[in-house]
Every structure is written in structure tokens, then in C-alpha cells.
Amino acid sequence: xxxxxxxxxxxxxxxxxxxxxxxxxxxxxxxxxxxxxxxxxxxxxxxxxxxxxxxxxxxxxxxxxxxx
Numbered sequence: 001x002x003x004x005x006x007x008x009x010x011x012x013x014x015x016x017x018x019x020x021x022x023x024x025x026x027x028x029x030x031x032x033x034x035x036x037x038x039x040x041x042x043x044x045x046x047x048x049x050x051x052x053x054x055x056x057x058x059x060x061x062x063x064x065x066x067x068x
Contacts, residue, residue, distance in 0.1 A: 010066055017058030024051040 004010045028047040032039045 004064070004066055007066055010061055010064055014058050014061035014064075017054045017061060021051050021054035021058060024054060 004013065024047055028044065028051065031043070031047070
């Protein structure tokens with residue numbers, strides 16, 4: 001059973017991951033502005049890793065070819 005059955009599903013999944021990467025990056029930028037006392041190095045590290053992971057997944061799904 002294949003999860004991605006057509007190009008539209010693949011494109012939507014790629015867009016989803018790209019949007020998640022943008023949200024994680026926005027949280028990384030906005031977080032220190034809103035509550036600077038809460039921001040710690042490990043929080044920034046996790047946010048950077050999440051941004052990179054979502055961006056890589058979006059890139060991979062964007063380049064994937066659906067075989068019918």
C-alpha cells in the first residue's frame with residue numbers, strides 16, 4: 001500500500017513540511033523577542049533542528065517522483 005498515490009498528494013505533503021519549517025523558524029526569531037528570559041541554548045538548538053528537519057523533508061518530498 002502506497003501512501004502517496006498521486007502528484008497532488010506529494011505536492012501537498014511537501015508544502016506542509018515547508019510551512020512547518022517556516023513556523024519553526026518564525027518561533028526561533030519571535031521567541032527571544034517576546035520572552036527573552038525563557039530562551040535557553042537547548043531551546044534554540046531544538047528549534048534549529050526542527051527547522052532543518054522539516055525543510056529537508058519538504059525538499060525530499062518536493063523532488064520525489066510518483067510512479068503510477
